[in-house]
Amino acid sequence: MSVLDGDLLDRIRSRAAGYDRDNAFFTDDLAELTAAGYLCDRSLADASADQRLLAAYAPATALGINMHLVWTAVARILRERGDDSLAWILADAEAGEVFAFGNSEPGNDLVLQDSVTAAVPDGAGGYRFTGTKIFTSLSPAWTRLGVFGRDDSDPNNPVLVHGFLLRRDPGYRILADWDTLGQRATQSHTTVLEGAVVPAARIVRTVPVGPSADPFIFAIFAAFETLIAAVYAGIADRALELAVAAVQRRISRKSGGRPYAEDPDIRWRIADAALALDAVGPQLERVAADVDGLVDHGRDWFRRLVGVKHHSTEVARRVVDQAIRVSGGSSYRADSELARLYRDVAAGIFHPSDPESVHATVAANLLGPLP
Template sequence: MNSSVDIKESREKVNSGLPFRALPLPDKQANVIKSDDEAIEIAEQLARKFSVDASTRDANGYLPIEELDDYSSSGLWGITVPKKYGGAGVSYATVAKVIRIIAEGDSSIAQITQNHIALTAHIFLDASESQKETLFDLVLKGYRFGNALSEKSSKNVAAFETKIKQDGNDYVIDGKKFYTTGALLAHIVPIVAVNGEGKLFIAFADRDSDGLTVLNDWSGIGQRTTASGTTLIEGVRVPAYRVIPVESFSRPTAAGAISQIVQAAIDAGIASAAIQDTIYFIRYNSRAWIDSGKEAASEDMLTINLLGDLVVKLHAAEALLERAGKAIDIAVSSPSEETVNEATIATSESKVLTTQVAIEATNKLFELAGARSALEEHNFDRHWRNARVHTLHDPIRWKFFHIGNYYLNGVHAPRHPWN
């Protein structure tokens, strides 16, 4: 191939509807990050790199295969591995900041990390000591966990129909999953399934396992290159040492809050990217409105006022993210009904505000930047599409209820992955 056009046209695209092959396993040891500061510095470097072609990937549906390799080999996928097992064990405030920064560069790439982080937490909370040593070692080597959690046709998100049964030294799993973010490009696909008694398990299946088929059929209007489509599970065998019973929601743990803070951080990153594009476009492309009496759009008093309002809301959302991360740190180190509920409520508060500012900022971009910003060549609608689709996770109408019910009536929020 002799031109960049040829190279772009040859890239794998999302939504072909076809089965997608398993990618090669990492051929070299990933970087092992040692501190919170190092994690943030690397995230900033990668986000700048990811942002360059983020719009092109969205517009053309290119899968971020090379970008994910850079991301997981950077060590950022291993920052929550506890120090006892060789990781940095960073603060969850740092985790939220890292994901927000990555999402600012490309929110689809940031979302692909979400389940990996949540599953790494489940290893810490639910796995045996030998399982922790084995699975954390893979994480630090640069292996990516996808997910096969949600099901499209069940009566609610927690009504799992995928079945698991023990057969000698293996478990055998059958089912069908959707919204399997990360599975397409993962090295290992953790499958959530229930046994005959309704007990929940996570089985860490190799991506190339017989009977495991990941379809490239994600057709969402936003977060397009997350490839969050279908996973078929037909007699997939997983060795018992890779199967973990899920116990972390039957006792006070921060599992739900950990999953949720990553979602909130992604929305904050989308809002930040939209606001940055709004500022740049107003400065260099927009015209002042005729009634303002100004020569430049950046001098328009009403535009300045509304932009300032967005920035304040974004900074407030970021502050709540940091606060939630610190509450999770306390719940992880000292789990109790009280500390876990405090982490859950704080994270819910951050999710409310990041959702609101993401939707508002991605909408206001067009209002403030003007008609020129709506031209297809800018692809600014990707910010709104990404915000609209991603904020459908875990609706904030229920966050308001649980927050209010706690402060008014002292009722603790329920514990599950969506809260």
């Protein structure tokens, strides 16, 4: 059963505009969600359903929380496949620790297949990480930061090293540089790693550079893509709800005082948005259920994962656009909720996998790799 009761969600929604206006972190939301047990382990299907609901009330809060839930989902996905190496993440989450995702890097369009961060062995099984991580959501609050870098100590066999940095560890700086168009409350500041040491006990994976069949990499993609899709579906849900309310409220003088809800063109736009959104739910639910159910899609898995993220973010942009078009000029005000959704939904194009990568993945699945 979800801990997201109506009173909690209403309080979270009441704070969203202020966090956005002030470019402030969602401190009170995080405290309430943590106290309610929202950051703890549950199935990917349950987590994605909860995130879709939370995003309809506060998109930036949901997106920030996503980065913690990715790691708990990774640990669960691996455990369900017989790998308990990250079970400690679930225990730490239960104890109130907050995990963040420090993988995105400027200039690295290979995402998890390579890294521009240097990972240098420390001689004791650990590594020193030096590089820059961007879009580090939860920057003001994380206590555990997942990072990765490239170890070139064997030039003929470079490897990618994944580990977790603790908040108290030395060797990193957080830049207060998050001032963006949307998703402002995530406070996803840049993190500069300056020889940050991750000891052997917190090195969780070493994989070759390039595409990897390691279950750890699959788990990251499965959790990240599914939960991102859920957040943007939630934004679309709210945009459609606001649009329906707006056209029922607005009156057209041209039609003799009839509501815009009776205008055929307006009705078409509302229907167009709903039809697009109706297709997102079954796809999202099926992907999450298949991950939880250990369904073996083989080489089709990555096509399905990038597909659900791409479809959800693109449909969300379309739904928000239609909502703006039917809601009138008041939605263009900076303090309107639809204007905020319009800005927040734009972030969807920047999350991996981007549209170019999505289409390349699907084409490779259907046609084989390029020669």
